[in-house]
Amino acid sequence: MALFFTTVVGIYLTILVANMGGYVDQIKRAEIREQVALAASLNEQIRRLPPEVRERVVAEMIRVEERRLGLDRPFLVRSLIYLRDALLLRLGFAERMTSDVGSRLVRQILLDRLGPTLLLFATTSIFLFFVSVAMALRLSRRYGSPLDRLVVALAPLSTPPAWFYGIFLILIFAAWLRWLPFGGMVDAPPPEGRWAYAASVLKHMILPAGAIVLTSLPLAVYSWRTFFLLFSSEDYVDLARAKGLPGPLLERRYILRPALPTLLTNFALGLIGTWTGAIVLETVFNWPGLGRTLYQAVGLADTPVIVGATILYAYLLAITVFLLDVAYAIVDPRVRVGG
Amino acid sequence: MRRVLGELVRYRSAVSGLVIIGFFTALSVYAVIAVPYPEAIRLWRGGEELWQYNPRAARPEWVNWFLREDLPRTLVVEGTSEVWSARPLGGEVREAMGVLSFAYPYRRPPSELGVFLEADYRERMPQVELSWVAPGGPEVRIAEFAVRRREVYRLSSDPRLQQELGGRPEVVLFSPPDRPEEAVQGQYALRVRAYLFEPDSEVRVRLVVYGEVHGLAGTDHLRRDLSLALLWGTPVAMAFGLVASVGSSVSTLVIAALGAWYGGWVDGLIQRITEVNLILPGLPILIMIATLYSRSLPVMVGVVILLGIFGGGIKTYRALFLQVKESPYIEAARAYGASGLRIVFLYMVPRAVPILVPQFVTLIPGFVFLEATLSVLGLGDPLLPTWGKVIEDAYRAGALYVGQYYWVLEPASLLMLAGLGFTLLGFALDRIFNPRLREL
Numbered sequence: 018m019a020l021f022f023t024t025v026v027g028i029y030l031t032i033l034v035a036n037m038g039g040y041v042d043q044i045k046r047a048e049i050r051e052q053v054a055l056a057a058s059l060n061e062q063i064r065r066l067p068p069e070v071r072e073r074v075v076a077e078m079i080r081v082e083e084r085r086l087g088l089d090r091p092f093l094v095r096s097l098i099y100l101r102d103a104l105l106l107r108l109g110f111a112e113r114m115t116s117d118v119g120s121r122l123v124r125q126i127l128l129d130r131l132g133p134t135l136l137l138f139a140t141t142s143i144f145l146f147f148v149s150v151a152m153a154l155r156l157s158r159r160y161g162s163p164l165d166r167l168v169v170a171l172a173p174l175s176t177p178p179a180w181f182y183g184i185f186l187i188l189i190f191a192a193w194l195r196w197l198p199f200g201g202m203v204d205a206p207p208p209e210g211r212w213a214y215a216a217s218v219l220k221h222m223i224l225p226a227g228a229i230v231l232t233s234l235p236l237a238v239y240s241w242r243t244f245f246l247l248f249s250s251e252d253y254v255d256l257a258r259a260k261g262l263p264g265p266l267l268e269r270r271y272i273l274r275p276a277l278p279t280l281l282t283n284f285a286l287g288l289i290g291t292w293t294g295a296i297v298l299e300t301v302f303n304w305p306g307l308g309r310t311l312y313q314a315v316g317l318a319d320t321p322v323i324v325g326a327t328i329l330y331a332y333l334l335a336i337t338v339f340l341l342d343v344a345y346a347i348v349d350p351r352v353r354v355g356g
Numbered sequence: 357m358r359r360v361l362g363e364l365v366r367y368r369s370a371v372s373g374l375v376i377i378g379f380f381t382a383l384s385v386y387a388v389i390a391v392p393y394p395e396a397i398r399l400w401r402g403g404e405e406l407w408q409y410n411p412r413a414a415r416p417e418w419v420n421w422f423l424r425e426d427l428p429r430t431l432v433v434e435g436t437s438e439v440w441s442a443r444p445l446g447g448e449v450r451e452a453m454g455v456l457s458f459a460y461p462y463r464r465p466p467s468e469l470g471v472f473l474e475a476d477y478r479e480r481m482p483q484v485e486l487s488w489v490a491p492g493g494p495e496v497r498i499a500e501f502a503v504r505r506r507e508v509y510r511l512s513s514d515p516r517l518q519q520e521l522g523g524r525p526e527v528v529l530f531s532p533p534d535r536p537e538e539a540v541q542g543q544y545a546l547r548v549r550a551y552l553f554e555p556d557s558e559v560r561v562r563l564v565v566y567g568e569v570h571g572l573a574g575t576d577h578l579r580r581d582l583s584l585a586l587l588w589g590t591p592v593a594m595a596f597g598l599v600a601s602v603g604s605s606v607s608t609l610v611i612a613a614l615g616a617w618y619g620g621w622v623d624g625l626i627q628r629i630t631e632v633n634l635i636l637p638g639l640p641i642l643i644m645i646a647t648l649y650s651r652s653l654p655v656m657v658g659v660v661i662l663l664g665i666f667g668g669g670i671k672t673y674r675a676l677f678l679q680v681k682e683s684p685y686i687e688a689a690r691a692y693g694a695s696g697l698r699i700v701f702l703y704m705v706p707r708a709v710p711i712l713v714p715q716f717v718t719l720i721p722g723f724v725f726l727e728a729t730l731s732v733l734g735l736g737d738p739l740l741p742t743w744g745k746v747i748e749d750a751y752r753a754g755a756l757y758v759g760q761y762y763w764v765l766e767p768a769s770l771l772m773l774a775g776l777g778f779t780l781l782g783f784a785l786d787r788i789f790n791p792r793l794r795e796l
Contacts, residue, residue: 023631030636034644170369173779176721177772178729184747184756184764192756199757296639297729301751312733315643327640 024335025104031327032099032320042092044318046083053078099324108325113317114310123325126310131329133202134295134306136218141226142288145233150280153241154268157249160242168238175236180297183228187301190224197224200303225302233287244279248272277348285337289330363788370784376777384591396588400580400741407579408508411467413753414570415762416582428462428539428567437550437559450552456563457545465530465539468566469511471546473559475503480553484561487549488529491542496521496529503550503559526566574762576746577753585741586766592653592742593774596727597720599657604664605716612670613704616677617696626670633666639729646735653737656730660723669715673708680707710789718782721775728771743767 057063057075066074083089087098102109108123116125156165191199198204203217248254254271262271273280295308303309307326314322364370391399399406411430420426433456440454475482481502486509488496498517499509511517511525521528523536530539550559573583615626645659680686681704689699730736731744732751750756750763 023628026628026632027636030632031641034641034648173776173783176725176775176779178725180729180732181725181768181771184751184768188756188761188764192759192761296643297733300733311640312643315640315647318648323640323644 021335024331025100027331028103028324028328029096029100031331032096032103032324042088042095045086046088049082049086049088050079053082103324103328106328108328109321111314111319111322113319114314114322123321126322127307127325127329130305130307130310133304134299134308137222137225137304137306138229138295139288140222141229142284144226145230145237146284146287148230149234149237149241152238153245154272156238156242157245157272158264158268160246165242168235168242171235172239173235175232175234175239177232178297179225179228179232180301182231183225183298183301186224186227186231197221200224200301202305225298225304228298228302244276245272248276278345281344281348282341285341289334289337360785360788364784367784367787369780373777373780373782373784376773377781380590380594380774380777383587384594387587387591391584391588396584396741397739399584400588401739404578407575407581408470408472409564410575410579410581411566411568411570412575412579413577413755413760413763414467414566414568414575415760416572416574416766417569418572419762420569425463426461427569428460428464428466428565429569430567431458431460431466431563431565433458433546433563433565435548435561437548437552437561440548440550442552445551448553448555452548452550452552452559454548454550454561455545456548456561457543458563458565459542460530460539460544460565461541462567463539463541464568465527465537466565467526467568468564469526469529470564470566471509471511472562472564473503473507473509475505475507475557475559477505477552477554477557480557482553482557482559483551484559485549487547489545489547490529491540491544495547498525573766576749576763582746582763582766585746586743586770588741589743589746589767589770590774592737592740593724593727593771596653596657597724597774597778600660600664600723600726601716601719603657603661604667605669605712605719607661607665608667608669609673609705609708609712610700611665612673613677613700613708615670616674616681617700617704623674626666630666630668630670633663634668636663638663642726642730643733643735646730651735651738653727653740656727656737660726673711676708676711677704680704714782714786714789717778717785720778720782724774724778725771743771 053075057071057078063071063074080089087095090098106124108127110121111123111126114126115121116129118125120126152168156162156168159165187199190197198221200221202221203214204221208214208217249272254267257267257271295306296312297308298304299306299309300312307329311323311326313319314326364374387396409430409432414430415427417429435454435456437452437454440452442450442452444450471486473484481504483500483502485500486498488498490496498511499514501507501509511529514525517525527536530544531537532540546561546563548559548561552559571581571583573581573586575581611626615623641663642656642659646656649655686699686703689703694703727736727742728744728747731742732748734748736742736745736748744767746767747764750760750767753760753763755761755763
């Protein structure tokens with residue numbers, strides 16, 4: 018319930034910002050007035066009317082047009098209608114943008130773009146998660162070794178955002194060595210055949226994925242390592258070690274198992290968190306995903322698309338938090354839902 | 357304080373972090389003093405006039421240290437018809453002859469050639485003829501035209517001349533026909549013959565042989581000197597990082613303390629706002645505000661702080677304060693009748709400083725990069741030159757595609773270095789203030 022409330026408030030705030038607190042409506046009204054005036058001046062029939070009648074006709078045309086777009090109601094009411102539609106996922110029509118097949122449905126636009134984003138970020142997140150946990154486990158057993166010190170020293174590498182590394186990667190591998198493409202998702206024109214297409218997408222994925230890994234891996238390994246160290250200094254781990262249990266078993270049953278809820282949380286929230294970083298990375302790499310669409314929508318002040326993307330994001334977050342609660346109960350019997 | 361400093365020196369990473377931060381601080385102070393704010397904006401946004409003698413997209417001068425052969429620098433050669441040999445041609449007409457001679461020591465042709473002319477006249481514009489003399493070569497006629505008060509003749513972009521010479525003028529005029537792209541070293545001259553139709557009419561000529569290197573940092577596609585942007589980017593980045601980081605972490609701390617102390621609905625409200633804020637996508641909101649409202653730096657700092665106040669840190673601090681609240685010294689303070697606010701600000705908040713200091717230092721690079729991120733998206737402050745903006749310009753102009761790497765690498769390495777400095781210091785501080793981490 019509290020979760021639902023926060024989601025609603027969050028979405029409403031976004032709607033307010035995306036509409037500039039009602040200012041976008043005024044822009045739209047001015048646009049309508051201009052269009053109607055232009056249409057009226059081009060229309061022979063209207064032009065021949067006497068001035069006062071003509072004015073009345075034009076005013077009527079403006080009124081009808083505003084009514085059609087729902088602009089006749091005050092903004093406060095409109096924002097609440099927006100909110101209701103948003104929560105029901107009635108995303109409506111975009112004002113300026115179109116989907117790949119030319120549809121104006123916001124849902125269609127977002128669905129078009131969701132795929133590439135998921136492909137890039139979900140793949141990378143999963144890869145990152147497993148690699149960093151595996152590396153951290155190794156390191157936590159051999160802590161203090163040169164490799165371990167190296168990772169600790171490299172942790173500050175995670176400060177720059179992914180696009181920053183992206184630029185370097187483009188510079189080295191695309192501009193200088195010419196091994197990999199500068200950006201985009203497939204070759205233009207797209208290659209024939211499913212396998213060739215997949216290979217081309219894969220080739221285009223290397224650099225953006227590499228950028229994400231570069232920025233996330235050092236800190237992830239570092240923090241997991243510290244986390245595992247905390248767990249492995251527990252008494253029951255010492256006991257198990259004293260019993261002479263083999264290393265892998267020790268790792269699996271005595272360190273990984275109790276750490277699982279935290280691991281899960283971090284993975285799920287990280288998956289969603291990377292999406293916000295997607296905006297710049299997708300722009301830099303010309304990746305046709307949700308982030309770039311959101312950025313374009315903001316540039317065009319296309320409110321329905323902005324709101325739609327935000328709702329998608331908020332819902333995903335809310336659903337993840339809910340699923341996490343359930344998952345906790347499964348992996349850790351000490352936690353009970355609602356407890 | 358002294359203890360902290362003493363311990364800091366023991367960490368090598370902290371010392372290097374401090375050195376880097378010190379360097380950037382000094383650079384910021386120097387930037388603000390050497391090039392005052394209005395001057396910086398004038399130099400950066402002034403217009404073509406200010407930069408016309410700079411080469412376009414030139415590499416920084418220090419690349420010459422690493423090359424076997426020096427890349428040409430820009431040469432400016434001047435001359436005035438006043439000191440030229442003039443002979444009367446009858447009536448009020450005079451013919452003035454001048455030679456702008458210069459030594460060219462480089463083995464590569466220049467990147468561009470331009471002739472800037474200024475003329476004084478009342479009614480009849482002076483007429484000039486330009487011809488070119490290469491070392492040991494014949495005189496080549498280049499152009500002939502009437503000079504307005506200010507005239508810029510760019511040889512490199514004259515299609516007629518290019519056709520006549522059979523190649524790019526700045527190359528053909530400097531290289532022997534059999535070895536194009538390799539300049540002949542020696543004494544070159546631009547001969548100017550001016551016809552002056554009025555008694556006090558005069559012509560001033562300036563030949564600019566544009567080089568391939570310029571200044572400390574090179575130039576961009578508009579001939580702007582990048583060193584200005586890199587220099588001024590420093591105080592901007594430092595200020596943005598510092599203000600945003602201190603602003604958001606201190607306010608977070610205070611609000612967490614207030615929530616923990618007063619509890620009840622105050623705490624509930626703070627918790628709810630935090631949750632809403634965590635659901636709000638931060639970067640999209642920033643982008644929206646930048647595109648729809650204002651892009652000026654103070655506004656962005658304000659929004660960043662606002663979004664940061666109710667950040668995830670609140671939960672951590674709250675947990676800490678809930679413990680602190682129960683400690684005996686707070687009870688003692690309560691017993692002698694200290695007011696709630698007094699307890700919060702004088703007894704509780706200071707307790708969290710050990711956590712706060714390392715945290716705000718580690719937060720700084722994030723904000724420095726945030727400013728760069730916004731700039732790269734084209735949402736930077738419209739007036740100020742910043743590192744991120746240089747990267748954006750380079751990206752827009754396709755610097756990576758045409759191999760102008762210096763243009764991206766310079767601001768990027770400054771960003772990287774600044775980020776590294778604060779992170780190193782922050783990590784070390786974290787270990788000093790929170791000794792439990794040291795064992796790990």
